[in-house]
Amino acid sequence: MINYIRSLGRWGLGSFERLGRAHIFLVAMLAGVPGLFLRFSLVIQQLFSIGVLSVMLILISGLFVGMVLGLQGYNTLVDFGAEESLGVMVSLSLVRELGPVVSALLFAGRAGSALTAEIGLMKSTEQLSGMEMMAVDPIKRIIAPRFLAGIISMPLLAAIFSAVGVLGGFLVGHGLLGVDDGAFWSQMQAKTDLFEDIFNGVIKSVVFGLVVTWIALFEGYDAMPTSEGVGRATTRTVVHSAFAILGLDFVLTALMFGD
């Protein structure tokens, strides 16, 4: 009996310790960010592997999500004779919710898991300790550029996702279902607010980018230096990122739109 309680306590202490390590790690990363502006080529390299390589995925998923929204929205709205509001429905659901959230989930799967595997492998092959031996701070040299690149990429990817999604909704709504294109755009423009909707969506995606990259990098940096440990850390990245994105999305939505 006492052993169960003890293992529960150990588990609790372990989780808190990990959480504490994650925050120390975050502070160390943030401290490493200002120095990056002197060597921005490191960030550009990471923007390529984190951002540019995710664009295709984001483009295709955004287009399909927008097209599905167009179809589903039309079927619902046509019952009320309000199919002209399709543009509003597509644009608001994309810029407020689906753009930031879905692109962050895809980003966690595409870029986050790659980051964890990369850092974890660097750790297990002792490249990180090797850098420390050469008096190069791996957090400044390896981790911080990836962190900054993740934060920069995420809002850009979410914006591309939303823009392509609106286009997809328009293609289906106007091209396939015959919604009037003037009404589609004008209703959308009348009801979508630049600050209320679009800026809040951008804020969401910046937060998601920060959290996903943080989780991914920490999991990699904290992984057990074995192939099994790296595999587990990669799984944890995707799972925890998804939890963090969806949970934070609720909190942010409540703060932004829950008047």
Place this chain on the structure above:
Amino acid sequence: MMQSKSTEITVGMFVAAGIAALFVLAMKVSNLGDLTEEKGYQVTAEFGNVGGLKVRSAVTMAGVRVGRVADISLDPKTFDAKVTLNMYPQFNNIPIDTSASIYTAGLLGEQYIGLVAGAEDESLKNGDVITLTQPALVLEQVIGQFLYSKAEGSD
């Protein structure tokens, strides 16, 4: 060298595409054009009932948007709703005896203020009050009145 150059080019294209997407969202999807309207003049109008009118609802004249609702508050003395209208500066010759009514776009749509021009030569200025107003049509009241008149008529 070649590798890093092409990397830089694609990253540049990525950043440009992201910013372009944000720009498209701002210009094409949202009402960015309405944000630069702060300079106009403000007039107030009191309504018995504003119904579902909201701040930023449209103010139209003959169907053309001439301003936006800037503020809605309750007059502490008359207990009427005091609506502040922010009028666009180019519509500076609206007669002072213009009347304002609250209409609904479609059966269940957004509510907006419709202005009907008066005949006076003097035009509305900043701080003026529109006195001729007609409150919002509240659907429940209309139905209630309709049922009431039906019941009376059947006697």
